[in-house]
Amino acid sequence: MMPDRAQIQTKAARQAHIAAVLATNQVRSQTELAAVLAADGIATTQATLSRDLVEMRAQKVRGSEGDLVYALPAEGAGGVAIGVAPPQDPAQLEARFARLAAELLVTAEHAQNLVVLRTPAGAAQYLASALDRAMYLGILGTVAGDDTILVITRSEQDAEEFVSSVLRLAAS
Numbered sequence: 018m019m020p021d022r023a024q025i026q027t028k029a030a031r032q033a034h035i036a037a038v039l040a041t042n043q044v045r046s047q048t049e050l051a052a053v054l055a056a057d058g059i060a061t062t063q064a065t066l067s068r069d070l071v072e073m074r075a076q077k078v079r080g081s082e083g084d085l086v087y088a089l090p091a092e093g094a095g096g097v098a099i100g101v102a103p104p105q106d107p108a109q110l111e112a113r114f115a116r117l118a119a120e121l122l123v124t125a126e127h128a129q130n131l132v133v134l135r136t137p138a139g140a141a142q143y144l145a146s147a148l149d150r151a152m153y154l155g156i157l158g159t160v161a162g163d164d165t166i167l168v169i170t171r172s173e174q175d176a177e178e179f180v181s182s183v184l185r186l187a188a189s
Contacts, residue, residue: 032069034059036089039075043086050087107152114151115186117144122187127176132168134183141166155179 080086145161155175
């Protein structure tokens with residue numbers, strides 16, 4: 018079904034169409050995806066498709082025919098791509114965060130239940146993503162800028178414990 022060209026002028030609309038294509042087709046390459054989109058009246062470059070797929074967290078998984086195809090994380094499944102084995106175990110995710118904290122964390126401070134982490138310019142979103150995936154129990158969420166991450170914890174005690182923990186990681 019060809020979408021109305023006026024509807025596919027925004028990034029969000031293009032990504033929604035990509036999600037629909039990946040849900041209904043076994044797409045093996047970005048070239049193949051570009052061809053499907055072009056057939057639907059959506060002209061895009063490989064660079065744009067690459068950025069979209071990264072942003073949408075698309076992964077290559079084994080398709081029904083045994084070849085690698087693109088899949089998106091399942092809604093409400095903790096970010097697990099459809100057809101993929103369970104995500105990395107929590108210990109691996111925590112180890113990844115620990116490694117990145119040791120490399121990227123500059124300072125960590127808390128005020129009540131809020132924690133502010135500072136990183137070098139451009140590194141905050143990368144570290145925040147690793148922290149989000151590590152799923153620490155006392156953390157409600159994160160907001161990342163360019164060099165600053167705001168971590169919202171459940172309590173002041175959780176904030177204190179997290180700051181102590183993350184500073185130990187950074188010192189290692």
